[in-house]
Amino acid sequence: MRKPVSDQRRLDCDAIENVELNLNCRDEIVPILVALQYIYSTPTVRDPILSLIVKDVNPDSRRDVGREGFDDWQVLVLASIRLGCHLDYDKLQDLAEQHRALRHIMGIGDWDDETSFNWRRIRNTLCLLKPETIHQINQVIVAEGHAFDPEAAKKVRADSFVVETDIHYPSESSFILDGITKILSLCAVIAGQFDVPGWRQHEHLLKKVKKTTTAISRLSSRKSPKSKSRMEKQYRRLLKRAKTILERAEELHHQVLDRGSDEVTLCRIIELKRFIELTQQVCSTAHRRVIEGETVPNEDKIFSIFETHTQLYRRGKAKQPNQFGRLVMVYEDAAGFISHYFMLPRDAQDADVVVEQTQVAQERHNHQIEDASFDRGFYSSENEELLQAILEHPCLPKKVASEYQEQTKNASVRFREARQRHSGIESAIGALQSGNALKRCRDRTEIGFERYLGLGIMGRNLHVLGKLLIQQVAPDTKAAESRRKPAA
Numbered sequence: 001m002r003k004p005v006s007d008q009r010r011l012d013c014d015a016i017e018n019v020e021l022n023l024n025c026r027d028e029i030v031p032i033l034v035a036l037q038y039i040y041s042t043p044t045v046r047d048p049i050l051s052l053i054v055k056d057v058n059p060d061s062r063r064d065v066g067r068e069g070f071d072d073w074q075v076l077v078l079a080s081i082r083l084g085c086h087l088d089y090d091k092l093q094d095l096a097e098q099h100r101a102l103r104h105i106m107g108i109g110d111w112d113d114e115t116s117f118n119w120r121r122i123r124n125t126l127c128l129l130k131p132e133t134i135h136q137i138n139q140v141i142v143a144e145g146h147a148f149d150p151e152a153a154k155k156v157r158a159d160s161f162v163v164e165t166d167i168h169y170p171s172e173s174s175f176i177l178d179g180i181t182k183i184l185s186l187c188a189v190i191a192g193q194f195d196v197p198g199w200r201q202h203e204h205l206l207k208k209v210k211k212t213t214t215a216i217s218r219l220s221s222r223k224s225p226k227s228k229s230r231m232e233k234q235y236r237r238l239l240k241r242a243k244t245i246l247e248r249a250e251e252l253h254h255q256v257l258d259r260g261s262d263e264v265t266l267c268r269i270i271e272l273k274r275f276i277e278l279t280q281q282v283c284s285t286a287h288r289r290v291i292e293g294e295t296v297p298n299e300d301k302i303f304s305i306f307e308t309h310t311q312l313y314r315r316g317k318a319k320q321p322n323q324f325g326r327l328v329m330v331y332e333d334a335a336g337f338i339s340h341y342f343m344l345p346r347d348a349q350d351a352d353v354v355v356e357q358t359q360v361a362q363e364r365h366n367h368q369i370e371d372a373s374f375d376r377g378f379y380s381s382e383n384e385e386l387l388q389a390i391l392e393h394p395c396l397p398k399k400v401a402s403e404y405q406e407q408t409k410n411a412s413v414r415f416r417e418a419r420q421r422h423s424g425i426e427s428a429i430g431a432l433q434s435g436n437a438l439k440r441c442r443d444r445t446e447i448g449f450e451r452y453l454g455l456g457i458m459g460r461n462l463h464v465l466g467k468l469l470i471q472q473v474a475p476d477t478k479a480a481e482s483r484r485k486p487a488a
Helices: 029-040 043-057 072-084 089-098 100-105 119-126 131-148 150-154 172-193 202-219 225-256 263-291 350-364 381-390 401-409 413-422 425-435 446-473
Strands: 155-165 311-313 323-333 338-343 371-373 393-395
Touching (some): 029 043, 029 131, 029 446, 043 131, 072 089, 072 100, 072 446, 089 119, 131 338, 150 155, 155 350, 155 413, 155 446, 172 202, 202 225, 225 263, 323 350, 338 350, 338 446, 350 381, 371 413, 381 393, 393 413, 425 446
Parallel strands (some): 155 371, 371 393
Antiparallel strands (some): 155 323, 311 323, 323 338
16 A cells, blocks of 8 residues: 555644754755755645656555555655665665654654664665656756746756766676676576586585686786786686586576476576576687687677676776766756756767757757757767757867867857856766765666666755755755855
């Protein structure tokens, strides 16, 4: 049983719209709670958001029977707080159980000893939200923010950054070990379930593979010709052992393919086949690179057995030349809202998507965008021409230094102002990474990555909306303070 919102008035706490919040506290939770309080008290904003949540968390089942779950409003609050305050699920659980103002915003009174929170229950509920749903919720929040600051939508600045996936540093030997570990574990369970002999020594087989990968790891830091020869020898041994295990695993897969009767068993069999194929791919690239001496292109590589959507990016950062994750493009408006965001395909770069995504951003905001600034990575002569058809004043600097100097020399005042203003996007990206946990995605799978990205941006947008609201009603409080300089 899941309700939209709690319809019971309580004696042990105020109504949600009347909950008093400490505006002299600078903690990031305060503006988010203010924004949530405003959303709750504004049905034209609250109802569309809750209707989106209903479609994901409780689409088909009856809402009037069964064990009572989080109501839809509580799902929104927990989803907002999680990355809005850079929390893991354990800290989110503790906050939901101990933070008085947060519980009151969720409609939970001081005398309520029955409502409990469990991090697994919170995680499983939030994971029901689809990335597109979160994207739509963000659009509702941004649109409401623009009602308070109508001029904000006219000026945007865009840039991209890498959100890392939660993986260890990639190497073929470690990937082979990851794959073999998972395969042996699955084979042991499946073989035991169907009484297939030959897998009692799976731990012994794994120890042999671990020993070889450890030797490779030690040799990888050495640069002498002798070490290179020993490295090749160890890789040959590793590939031979991996090949033997993979062949046996494939044989087991064929034996049990049509014997799975329940959903759990079928999932294990499918998972086994998937890890066999991924490990075979890694073994192939390792053989090409180490044994044959071939330079393997990135499109033929995978950078994680578990997070296969991971991509390698070299963006010229001195402290981090190689980044493993996904490239994300964000548009920030003059008020600080992330008005649009987009996760780039694995093989795409900034210049490949800027025109399409600017058009999407323009349409979603009713063609209000007049000025938009980008950096040099987005430039091409074609993009320059196409953006001029979408925007009144695009600011797209040329890549070549001499051409950029000439462009700046002959540029309009609005171009120069937009260029000067553009560097502020780095602060927005920094806030997303440090304040909203978008430095590294802690959720698994590509869908989980997109959901995580959306929740982080939603937390940021609610923070910005809350700041706007506080500055209107209590401009002299600590919570109203902002480091943001007004946009020119």
